[in-house]
Each structure stands twice: as C-alpha cells, then as structure tokens.
Amino acid sequence: MAQYIHFTDEQKRQAAEVDLEEFLRQRGEKLLPSGRDKRLDRDHSVTIRGCKWFDHDSRQGGNAISFVRWFYNYSYPEAVKALLGGEQGTIYPSAAEREKPPQKPFELPKANTNMRRIFAYLMKHRHIDRDVIAYDDTIVHQMIECVKVYPDGRLDIIFGGGHLIEECLEKEI
Known part of the structure; x- marks a missing residue:
C-alpha cells in the first residue's frame, strides 16, 4: 500500500496550475501547434492549453494533475510530486504567469473595386x-x-x- 503524503492546499493549487506545455517539453515530449492549443506528437487526439488538457477520443480532460495521472498512469501523490518538481522542490512555471500575445487591433480589410x-x-x-x-x-x-x-x-x-x-x-x- 502506498504511503500517505500530505499536500497543502497551496501545493495542490500550484500543481494543478503548472504549465503543461513547459512540463512536457522538459520531459522530452514533442508538441505540435494546433491553433491556440498544442497537440501531443505521439497522441494527436490530446490538446493542451496552459494548465488544461482534453482528449478528444475519450472525451475527458481536466487540469495538470489529472493529465499527469492519466498520461503517465501515476497515482495522485506521484502526480503532484512530479508537477512540483519532486523532492528537490523545483517548481514548474504556472500557466497563469505566461504572457498572452498582444491582440492585433481590428481593422476592416482594404476595399476591392470589383462589385x-x-x-x-x-x-x-x-x-x-x-x-x-x-x-x-x-x-x-x-x-x-x-x-x-x-x-x-x-x-x-x-x-x-x-x-x-x-x-x-x-x-x-
């Protein structure tokens, strides 16, 4: 039986908000661009955006903790430890900290003379x-x-x- 590991609410929140793109890249996973999302190279049905994921085949998704549990088949404590950087305490960046690209101002397209x-x-x-x-x-x-x-x-x-x-x-x- 697995040993009980207590995580504070702050640790759980931090683990749930880990940027999955960065987490997967540091683990050697290849991500492909798919609009605003990223897709896993080895499973194209999985899309990732920030700390959220969705598997279009099985129609399930969630936060970073549920992804690590599902993708790596980890238990809850193993998933939280992996997302928090294990025993060393290395913390991956939060998805909320990532800068959003600046939005282009709306402009009407230029007119063509052919009516x-x-x-x-x-x-x-x-x-x-x-x-x-x-x-x-x-x-x-x-x-x-x-x-x-x-x-x-x-x-x-x-x-x-x-x-x-x-x-x-x-x-x-």
Whole structure:
C-alpha cells in the first residue's frame, strides 16, 4: 500500500496550475501547434492549453494533475510530486504567469473595386431582386456607394457596422 503524503492546499493549487506545455517539453515530449492549443506528437487526439488538457477520443480532460495521472498512469501523490518538481522542490512555471500575445487591433480589410461579387451574393444567396440592387435610390446601392458594403482582396463581402450605415444615410440627406 502506498504511503500517505500530505499536500497543502497551496501545493495542490500550484500543481494543478503548472504549465503543461513547459512540463512536457522538459520531459522530452514533442508538441505540435494546433491553433491556440498544442497537440501531443505521439497522441494527436490530446490538446493542451496552459494548465488544461482534453482528449478528444475519450472525451475527458481536466487540469495538470489529472493529465499527469492519466498520461503517465501515476497515482495522485506521484502526480503532484512530479508537477512540483519532486523532492528537490523545483517548481514548474504556472500557466497563469505566461504572457498572452498582444491582440492585433481590428481593422476592416482594404476595399476591392470589383462589385460583381456583391451583386451576385445579394441576388443568389440573399435573394434580393436585381431591381432593388441596381437602382440608384435604393438603400443597398447607397451603402455600396458609401463603401459600407464592399469586396475585399480575397473577394469576400465586407459589411461595415450599423453606425457606418447611419453615417452614410445622414450624408445623403
């Protein structure tokens, strides 16, 4: 029978918040990028983000302690000791301490001058009659003229926000 090891609440919290990416790298595991997550090289169904993990095959996941118990088949005390660095007291960095990459400011894509895609989209997918789009005095035509609806460089249709439409209509009046 295993020996009882007492862990304080702080030690349990620290172990649960260990950055799994760093922990696995230090143990020689290869991680592959998968969007914001990382995937294990030897088991692609497991994704990791910070101190959380999820196995898409078995539909289970959790924190760092449950991962070490599941992945390495450790008991609870063994998992906590491994995450806290064993007897030496080496502590792996917390996932909360990792810096998040700065978020890019939102910018509307640059406009393309080809309006053919807009007309095709509005007629075929939104079922707007050609006459409603083609006449100069319609709201759709005014929005296109004010560049609030336009194709971007990839020919996706960009719709400006509602406040932009109101500004456009105020200028027309």
